Amino acid sequence: MATWHEYLIKEGRPPAWPYPVRFGQEREIDTDVLVIGGGIAGCWAAISAARQGVRVALLEKGDVSRSGSGGPGCDHWCNAPANPLSRVDPDEWAVHMADQPYCNGIGIQIQCRENYDTLLEMEQMGGKIRDSEDEYVGAEGRDDETKLMISPRYGVKHSYLADFETVEPDYNPPEKRNNVVIRVWGSTFKPLLKKECLRLGVQVYDRVMGTSLLNENGVQGARVVGATGLNCRTGEFLIFRAKAVILATAGAGSLWLMSMEHGGYSNMHSRNISGDGTVMAWRAGAALTMMERSGGIGIATGLKHKWYTGAGDASYENVPIVDAKGRRLPYPIQGWEDAGAMVASPETEAKIRQGVLRGEYELPFFGDFPAMSDVERRATWLMMLGEESTTKIIVKTLNEGGFDLGRDQLMSYKLIEGQSPPQWREAGYGGGVLVDWNLKTTIEGLYAAGSQMFSPEDHSFCAATGRYAGRKAAVYAKEIGGDLKISREQIEQEKNRILAPTKRTSGAEWKELHNGLTRAMQYFVSEFKTERLLKMGLEEIERIEAETVPKLFALDPHKLMRSIEDLSMIEYAKIIIQAMRERKASSIPLDFHRIDYPELDPPEWDKYLTVKLENGQIKFGELPQRFWGNMKEQYEAHNRDYTGVYTPNK
Ligand SMILES: Cc1cc2nc3c(=O)[nH]c(=O)nc-3n(C[C@H](O)[C@H](O)[C@H](O)COP(=O)(O)OP(=O)(O)OC[C@H]3O[C@@H](n4cnc5c(N)ncnc54)[C@H](O)[C@@H]3O)c2cc1C
Numbered sequence: 295m296a297t298w299h300e301y302l303i304k305e306g307r308p309p310a311w312p313y314p315v316r317f318g319q320e321r322e323i324d325t326d327v328l329v330i331g332g333g334i335a336g337c338w339a340a341i342s343a344a345r346q347g348v349r350v351a352l353l354e355k356g357d358v359s360r361s362g363s364g365g366p367g368c369d370h371w372c373n374a375p376a377n378p379l380s381r382v383d384p385d386e387w388a389v390h391m392a393d394q395p396y397c398n399g400i401g402i403q404i405q406c407r408e409n410y411d412t413l414l415e416m417e418q419m420g421g422k423i424r425d426s427e428d429e430y431v432g433a434e435g436r437d438d439e440t441k442l443m444i445s446p447r448y449g450v451k452h453s454y455l456a457d458f459e460t461v462e463p464d465y466n467p468p469e470k471r472n473n474v475v476i477r478v479w480g481s482t483f484k485p486l487l488k489k490e491c492l493r494l495g496v497q498v499y500d501r502v503m504g505t506s507l508l509n510e511n512g513v514q515g516a517r518v519v520g521a522t523g524l525n526c527r528t529g530e531f532l533i534f535r536a537k538a539v540i541l542a543t544a545g546a547g548s549l550w551l552m553s554m555e556h557g558g559y560s561n562m563h564s565r566n567i568s569g570d571g572t573v574m575a576w577r578a579g580a581a582l583t584m585m586e587r588s589g590g591i592g593i594a595t596g597l598k599h600k601w602y603t604g605a606g607d608a609s610y611e612n613v614p615i616v617d618a619k620g621r622r623l624p625y626p627i628q629g630w631e632d633a634g635a636m637v638a639s640p641e642t643e644a645k646i647r648q649g650v651l652r653g654e655y656e657l658p659f660f661g662d663f664p665a666m667s668d669v670e671r672r673a674t675w676l677m678m679l680g681e682e683s684t685t686k687i688i689v690k691t692l693n694e695g696g697f698d699l700g701r702d703q704l705m706s707y708k709l710i711e712g713q714s715p716p717q718w719r720e721a722g723y724g725g726g727v728l729v730d731w732n733l734k735t736t737i738e739g740l741y742a743a744g745s746q747m748f749s750p751e752d753h754s755f756c757a758a759t760g761r762y763a764g765r766k767a768a769v770y771a772k773e774i775g776g777d778l779k780i781s782r783e784q785i786e787q788e789k790n791r792i793l794a795p796t797k798r799t800s801g802a803e804w805k806e807l808h809n810g811l812t813r814a815m816q817y818f819v820s821e822f823k824t825e826r827l828l829k830m831g832l833e834e835i836e837r838i839e840a841e842t843v844p845k846l847f848a849l850d851p852h853k854l855m856r857s858i859e860d861l862s863m864i865e866y867a868k869i870i871i872q873a874m875r876e877r878k879a880s881s882i883p884l885d886f887h888r889i890d891y892p893e894l895d896p897p898e899w900d901k902y903l904t905v906k907l908e909n910g911q912i913k914f915g916e917l918p919q920r921f922w923g924n925m926k927e928q929y930e931a932h933n934r935d936y937t938g939v940y941t942p943n944k
Contacts, residue, residue, distance in 0.1 A: 311850045311851075313527040313528050313851070314528055315528060315529050315850065315851060316525075316528045316529055316530045317529035317793060317796045317851070317854075318529070318531055318789065318793050318796075319528075319529075319530050319531065320530075320531050320532075320533060321530055321531070321532050321533070322532075322533045322534075322535070323351060323497070323532060323533070323534050323535070324349075324534075324535045324536075325349045325350060325351040325497065325534060325536050326343075326348035326349040326350065326536065326537050326538070326768070326771040326772075327339075327340075327343040327348050327349070327350045327351075327536060327537065327538045327539075327540065327764070327767050327768055327771050328350075328351050328352075328353070328520065328521055328534050328536035328538070328539045328540070329343070329350065329351070329352045329353070329539075329540045329542055329764070330353045330504035330521060330539065330540070330541050330542060330543055330571060330574070331353070331354065331355075331362070331504070331541065331542035331543035331544065331571060331744075331746070332352050332353070332354030332358035332361055332362070332488075332491075332498070332500075332542075333354075333361060333362025333363065333364055333365070333542060333543075333544060333564070333744065333756070334362060334363075334364035334484075334487075334744060334753055334756040334757050334760060335542040335544075335743040335744025335745070335746065335756040335757065335759060335760030335763070336352060336354070336362075336540070336542030336543075336743070336744070336760060337352070337358060337484070337487035337488065337490075337491060338412065338487070338743075338756075338757045338758075338760030338761040338764065339540045339542055339741075339743050339760040339761065339763045339764035339767070340352040340491050340494075340496045340764060341487065341490050341491060341494060341496070341761070341764065342760070342761040342762075342764030342765045342768070343540075343764035343765070343767055343768040343771075344491070344494035344495060344496050344764075345494065345764075346764075346765060346768035346769065346772070347768075348768045348771050348772060349495075349497075350491075350494075350495075350496045350497070350764075351496070351497040351498075351499065351534060351536070352491060352496050352497065352498050352499065353499045353502045353503070353504050353521075353523050353532075353534075354498070354499065354500050354501070354502065355501070355502070355503040355504075355526060355543075355566045355570075355855070356500070356501070356564075356566050357500045357501065358484075358487070358488040358491065358498055358500055359484060359485045359488045360484055360485070361484075361564065361566060362484075362544065362564050362566070362567070363544065363563040363564045363567070363745075364480075364483070364484060364753055364756070365484050365564065365683075366481070366682045366683035366684050366686075367480045367481030367484075367681045367682040367683060367686070368478060368480025368481075368483060368681065368682065368753045369477060369478060369479075369480055369608075369609050369677070369678045369679075369681040369682055370445055370447060370475055370476075370477065370478070370608075370752070370753070371409070371413055371423070371475065371476040371477075371478045371480070371753065371754045372447065372474070372475045372751070372752050372753070372754055372755075373387070373391060373402070373405050373406055373409060373474055373475070373751070373754060373755065374409050374410045374413060374474055374475065374476055374754060375387040375388075375406050375410075375472075375474045376406070376407065376408075376409075376410040376411070376938070376939055376940035377410045377413075377442065377473070377474070377476060378440055378442075379437050379440065379442060379444055379473045380472070380473050380474055381471065381472055381473050382472050382473075382474060384406045384407055384940055385403075385406070385407075385925070385926040385929075387406050387472075387474060388402050388403045388405075388406035388407070388925055388926075389925060389926075391406065392920075392925065394883065395883045395900070395919055396584060396587070396724060396749060396883055396884060396902065396919070397749050398747060398748055398749035398750065398751070399920060399922045399925055400729060400730070400731055400733070400922045400925075400928075401729075401747060401749075401750065401751065401755055401759050402751065402755070402925075403922075403925040403926070403928075403929045404733075404755075404758050404759050404762050404929070405751060405754060405755040405758045405759065407758075407929060407933075407938065407940060408758045408761065408762060408936075408938055409754040409755070409757060409758040410938075410939055410940065411938040411939050411940075412754065412757045412758045412761050413476070413478070413754070413757075414939065415761075416483060416486070416757075419486045419487070419489070419490045420482070420486050420489075421478075421479070421480075421482050421483050421486055422478070422479035422482050423442070423476065423478050423479070424440065424441035424442055424443075425441045425442075425443055426441055428441075429672070429676075429677075430443060430669055430672065430673045430677065431669070432667075432669045433669045433670060433673045434446075434612070434670065435471075435473075435477070442476055443476065443477040443673070443677075444471070444473045444475065444476060444477070445475040445476065445477045445611065446471075446475075446612065447475040447611065477673075477677065477678065478681070479677065479681055480681050480682070480753070481681045481682065481683065481686070499523065499532070501525060501526045501527050502523040502524065502525050502526065502532060503523060503524045503526055503570065503855050503858065503859075504521050504522070504523050504543065504570060504571070504574060505521075505522050505523060505524050505570070505574070505788060505792055505858060506521065506522045506574055506577060506578075506784075506788045507520075507521050507539060507574045507575070507577070507578040507740065508520040508521060508522065508533075508535075508780050508781065508784055508785070509578055509579065509737075509781070509784065510778075510779045510780075510781075511779050511781050512781025512783055512784035513781075514577070514578065514579040514907060514908070514909065514910070515578075515579030515737060515906075515907075515908060516579075516737075516738075517737065517738035517739045518536075518538075518539050518578060518737055518738070518739040518740040519535065519536065519537075519739060519778040519779065519780055520534045520535045520536050520539070520778060520780055521534045521536065521539055521574070522534070522785065522788050522789075522792075524792055524851070524854065524855060524858065525851065526851050526852055526854075526855040527851055527852070528851060529796065529850075529851040529854060531789055531792065531793075533780075533785060535778045535780060536739075536771075536778075537739065537770070537771035537774050537776065537778065538739050538740075538741060538767040538768070538770045538771040538774070539739060539740050539741070539767075540741040540742065540743060540760075540763050540764065540767050541571040541572075541574065541575055541727060541735075541740065541741070541742045541743075541746045542571070542742070542743050542744050542746050542756075542760060542763075543567065543570050543571030543572075543574075543746055544563065544564070544567040544571070544744060544745040544746060545563075545567060545569065545572065545721065545725065545726055545745045545746065545750065546567070546568075546569040546572065546720065546721035546725060546863075546866055547567055547568030547569045547859065547862070547863050547866070548565075548568075548720070548808075548812065548863075549569075549719075549720070549721055549811065549812065549815050549863055549866060549867050549870070550588075550591075550717065550718055550719040550720065550812055550815045550816055550819075550820070551591065551718045551719075551720075551812055551816075552805075552808050552809050552812045568859035568860075568862050568863055569721075569862045569863055569865075570858075570859065570862045571727070571742070571746050572725070572726060572727060572746065572866060572869075573862045573865045573866055573869075575727045575735060575737075575740065575742070576865065576869060576906070576907060577865075577907065578737060578740065579736075579737060579906060579907055579908065580727055580728070580735040580736050580737045580740055580906060581727075581728040581735070581736040581904045581905065581906040581915065582725065582726065582727055582728060582748070582869065582904065582905050582906065583725070583726070583728045583748045583902045583903065583904045583905070583917065584724035584726065584748045584749055584884075584902065584903075585721075585725040585869050585870050585872075585903075585905055586725075586870065586873040586874045586876070586877045586884065586886055586903060587721070587723050587724040587725055587884045587885065588719045588720065588721045588723060588819075588870070588885070588886075589719060589720065589723045589885045590713070590714050590716055590718065590719055591714045591718045591719065591720050609679050609681075609682065609685055610661060610674060610678075610679075611674075611678070612666070612670055612673075612674060613661040613662065613663065613666065613671075613674055613704075614661075614662045614665055614666070615659050615660070615661060615662065615706055615708070616659065616660050616665070616703070617655040617656050617657070617659055617660075618656040618657060618658055618659070618660070619656050620662075621655060621656075622662075623646060623649075623655065623659070646708070646709065647709065650709060657709060657710055658705055658706065658707075658708075658710050659705075659706040659708050659709070660703035660704060660705055660706055661703060661704040661705075661706055662703050663675070663699045663700075663702065663703060663704060664699070664700055664701055664702070664703065668700070671699045671700075672699070675689060675699055692704075716820055716821035717816040717817075717820045717821065718816075719815070719820060721866070721870060723885070724748060724749045724750075724884075725748065725869075725870065725873075726742070726745070726746055726747045726748040726749070726750060727742040727746055727747055727748065728747075728748055728904055728917075729741070729742050729747050729748075731922065731928050731929070731931075731932040732766040732770075732932060733747070733759060733762055733763040733766055734766065734770075736906065739770070739774070741763045741766060741767045741770075742763065743756065743759040743760040743762070743763035743764075744756030744757075744759055744760050747759065748902075791861075792854070792858060793854075794844075794846070795846040795847050795848035795853075795854055795857045795858075796847075796848055796854055798845070798846070798847035799847055799849065800847055801845030801846060801847045802842045802845040802846055802847070803846075803847065803848075803853070803857075804846065804848070804853060804857040804859070804860050805856075807838070807842055807843070807846060807857070807860045807864075808856075808859075808860050808863065810838050810842060811835065811838065811860065811863055811864055811867060814831055814834040814835050814838065814867075815831065815867055817830075817831070817834075818830045818831030818834060819831045819867070819870065819871055819874065821887075822889060823874060823886070823887060823888045823889060823890075824888065824889050824890045825875065825890055828871050828874055828875050829875070831871050832868060832871045832872070832875075835864060835867055835868055835871070836868070838864070839864055843861065843864070846860070869905065872905065872912055873903055873905050874886070874888075876903055876905070876914050877899065877903055878891045878899070879891050879893055879894075879896050879898075879899035880892055880893060880894050880895070881894065881895050881899065882894055882895060883895070900919060901916045901917060901918055901919065902916060902917040902918075902919070902921065903915075903916060904916060904917060
C-alpha cells in the first residue's frame, strides 16, 4: 500500500473528497427506539430493543463493526459472578463492588445479575467465549468441563468474604478464588453485534453523528421525541422521530490533551468519543452528575507505552517481571500471585521504585515469557494480547521480527517511562448522565447506557446495561402514544448551528479550536484548583467560544464532524468547570483537590452533585451516597419478568 507521501508524489495533489456533498439536505426517519452510539452499549441496546418487537434505528459516527473503545476487542469479561464457576453470590458481589463512594450501584447490580446472560447471548451470536478447541488445556484458571477460562483479576484481594482474607498474599490457591472474571476472545464480538443488529432488522446508520435531542414542542426538559444527525461523509442532515431515545455515545473526549503526532491524539478511548451524548442530554435538560471528577491519564495514550509494557498490567496479567539482571521482582505485580489486582498497588510501586534507587534492581525490566510454561505464555501472547488490536499489532510486529516466546523477554516500560504530567487529564472517570432503575434519565423518553452514564465500569458493564436499557426503552415505546410533537424551530436552530462552519471557507479550523481548549484546561483546570483559576478557565473558554467559534470553517463533512465535536467538548468543559466551582471541598475518592477548600471529604459534601439546565439556567442539586437504595430489592422490583441463568436462592 502506498504511503501518504508516496501518494502525493505520484498524484501531485491530495485526493478529492470521495463522497457527494449534500450539506443541509434533509432526510426524515420514523422509528420506535433510536439508539445514538453504536459501541458496546449501543449495539446491545439496539439488539435487545429489537428483540422486543419494536422498530429500532442505530446511529453511529464510525462503522458499527469496529467503532468505539470495544471495537479493537476485549480480553476480560469482568464481574460475571453469575457464571457457573463463580464462588460468590451475584447480589453480594454487587454490594461488594458498589462499596465505594461515588460509584454507579444501579449499573453494577445490573452487570452482576445480567452480564453472564449477556455473554451467553454473545456466544449464541457466534462470539467465542470458551477454549472449545482445547488450545489452552492446563492453563491456570481453565475449567475442563465448561472450557471457560477464568482470569486472576479480582482473585481474592478484593473479596468481601472474611475467610478469603486469610489467604497468603503470595499465592491464590484455586479453591480460594472468586472466579468472577472470564477471559474471552473479544475481538470477535463487535462485527457479530453489527451482524445481529442487521439480522434483527435494526436500521443501522453508519457514519452518522447524533448532534442534538428533540424535546416535545422544543421545550427544554420536556419528553424527548427524537434527535438530529449529521452524515459525516455527505453532510446530509437527518431528523429522527422516536418514541424513546437511548444515549450510548460513551463519555468525554480529549479535553486536556491533543497530540496530533502520537496515538491518535486521544486518551485511552476511541477518538470518536467527544462528549456529544452528555452534551446532548445537557442541552435537552437532563441531569448529569460527577462532572467535577477528573484524573490523570493512566494508560495507552499513544504518548505512553504502558499498554505495551511487557508485563505488569491488563492483558499481561500472568507474566512475571524481572530486572535487567534477570532478578524476579519479589512483589506481587499482577496475576494469580497478587490475587488479581489489575495494576500494582501504590505501596508495591513505591517498593519497586525504592529498590531501583537503592540498586537492588536494575532497569529496564522485562516480561519474562521464557520463565512461563508453554501454555501460560501462549494464553497471554496469542489469546489475551491477540484479542485487542492495540496489543495484537505488537504480537504481529514482534512475531514478524522473529520474537521467540520460549527464548525472548519483552521489555517493560515500567518506571523508565515516568508518569503523565498532572495536566494531562481525562474526565472519563465518572461524569455522565444520571439514571434511575430503568436506566431512564431525568427526562421522559430518554435513556442512557454504558459509559454514557455516570461512574461507568468496563466492557461487560456497558454490554449488560445496554441490553437492559434496550429492554426498558422498548417497553416504554410500546406503552407511549405515537403522537410526537416535534418543533420545527428547534430543528432549524440546530441545523443553523451545525452548518455554520460550512458557510465559511477560511478562519479557524477544528484543530486550532481543539488545541486552544486543551490549553485552557491544562492551565486553569488541572492540578491546582482555586476559584480564581477555575474562573479564569471559564472566562478563557468563553472567550474562545465568542471569538473563535464564529470563525470556524469546515470544507468537507469529515471536518464538519470534527468541528461539531469541538463544540461538544467546549460545552462539556464548561460544565466541568461549573461543577468544580460548585463543589466547595476537596475529596480523595473524587481525586479533587481545591487549594481554597482543602478540607477532605467533609460530611456535608459526602454527596453526589447533580447539574442540569432549566430554562437555560444552570441548576445544581444533590443526591446522597447509595441513592439507589437496596440494590437486590430494587433490581428485583424493576425486573419481575426477567429470566436469566441466575435465579436467586437456587
Ligand atoms: C483497547 C481497549 C481494550 C479494552 N479491553 C477491555 C477488556 O478487556 N475488558 C473490559 O471490561 N473493558 C475493556 N476496555 C474498555 C471497554 O472497551 C469500554 O468500557 C467499552 O467499550 C465502553 O462501551 P460504551 O458502549 O460505553 O462505549 P464505546 O464502546 O466506546 O461506544 C461509544 C460509541 O459511540 C459512538 N459515538 C460517539 N459519539 C457519537 C455521536 N455523536 N453520534 C453517534 N455515535 C457516536 C462512538 O463512535 C462509539 O462507537 C477496553 C478499551 C480499550 C480502548
